[in-house]
Amino acid sequence: MAQIELTDVGLSYFTLKQETEALRDINLSIKHGEFISIVGPSGCGKSTLLSLISGMLKPTSGKIEIDGAAVSGVSPKVGYMLQHDHLFEWRNVLNNLTVGAEIRKMDRGIAKRKALELLERYGLGDFAHHGPSQLSGGMRQRVALIRTLVAEPDILLLDEPFSALDYQTRLTLSEEVFHIIKDQGKTAVLVTHDLSEAISMADRVMVMSKRPSTISNIHEIRFDEGEGLSPWKKREAGGYHQTFNAIWKELEEHVVASL
Amino acid sequence: MSSPLYEKYLRIQKRKLWLIGLSRLSVLAVFLALWELAAGWGWVDPMLTSKPSLLLSSFRELAFEGSLLKHTWISGLETVVGIAVSMLLGTAIAVLFWWSSFASKVLEPYMVVLNALPKVALGPIFYIWLGDSYSIYGMAVAISIIVTIIMVESGFREISKTKLKLMESFGATKPQMLRMVLLPASVPHFIATLKVNVGLTLVGVVMGEFLSSKAGLGYLIIYGGQVFQMNLVMVSITMLALLSVILYGFVHLLERFARKKYNYEA
Structure with a gap:
């Protein structure tokens, strides 16, 4: 059964000057434990789609369900990871990690233990009592992911989480984040501009058209080398370039059309 | 090495x-x-300018008599109370404006007018409504509160929207956003506002004392001027300068403490 189900979802923005139709007829179902990437021309409403799934925005038409229940308001099943880590400078790493748990009024002791355990597990155990400013960009983003995990979501929404990082950190971190997400058995939806990132991390890549955006195509990412390859292995796989070129071509048409 | x-x-x-x-x-x-x-040497008339040695002896006289320190204490207390009231009330109003963008939009033109209005003009009103001692607090708060509201509110606006989006993604309520993000992130702005308020509130207090009071440094200055006692005027002004130095010192200490606790750069 699908964990996330979008049926005929549409969304329009209203301003005093005009009405903008951002999304139209989005139908998508995402299975439990699946990793899906969303790519498309800038301003096509990729991030909007994440806000809809998270319950921060209401669709103008259609319905969104998580585990068979209609989404109304922010669901505790969903965790969000943003482009910037937004760690709070006035809290140390450990207290930053429990922010989500605090908001959701979860047990503090349990949250703290879980935070420490995750820090330890993902190689940041020594930094629990450091200030955020003492961490590197890649470390901060890993802390941000752990902060999301401490609140115990089933679904992770990743909104260009690596785009503020330098190329090398980006490659390393995407590999790590992939392993953390698989290790924790979470469902993930990644929005990105980076096509190679989208392909290497996901089981399926969804291409969106220009506004009003619809799903133009969904590509299964499957290589002869086997199932569940890590991003690194996928980039090395024989069929990688072919897949990349196919999606690139499709994207290019939308990008040109939106110019 | x-x-x-x-x-x-x-x-x-x-x-x-x-x-x-x-x-x-x-x-x-x-x-x-x-x-x-x-x-x-008679380059200037000591009747009009007084001179440091005379000031020292009048200071000794006034201080030992006890009245100078009492007046300084009164002005100091009025200033501290004035600062505290405008910080608390001003922050509360800024929070209200953040909470309700409707209220903020409705009241915006009034804020602009109140900000531009010379608060000193309200002196007689405060005197009639609040009496001779409370009108000083009225004047002190009137002068500093509008600036407090504007500065704290602009601090709130500087806090990035995405920080609040992060809070929203965890399902945070408005009181939670206020307590966990807005207030702690605004600590540098509170300190900056406090610094401005020390000066402004002193202006308010002295102005208030000019208009109505029977005690305080502002009263001494006016009184000294009326009886042509330049020594008294100058000594009172010196005490006023000392008072502001002390208040700035306190704010500076508070800033050092806050910077350590909230881990921010100046």
């Missing part, structure tokens, strides 16, 4: 700091000496 070159650098920097401190003191010393000599 530091290299000789680095040690030399440190020595030069240290000498620079000394030079600055020394020059500051000399400016004051030269100013006082010139004043004293000018009055002593």
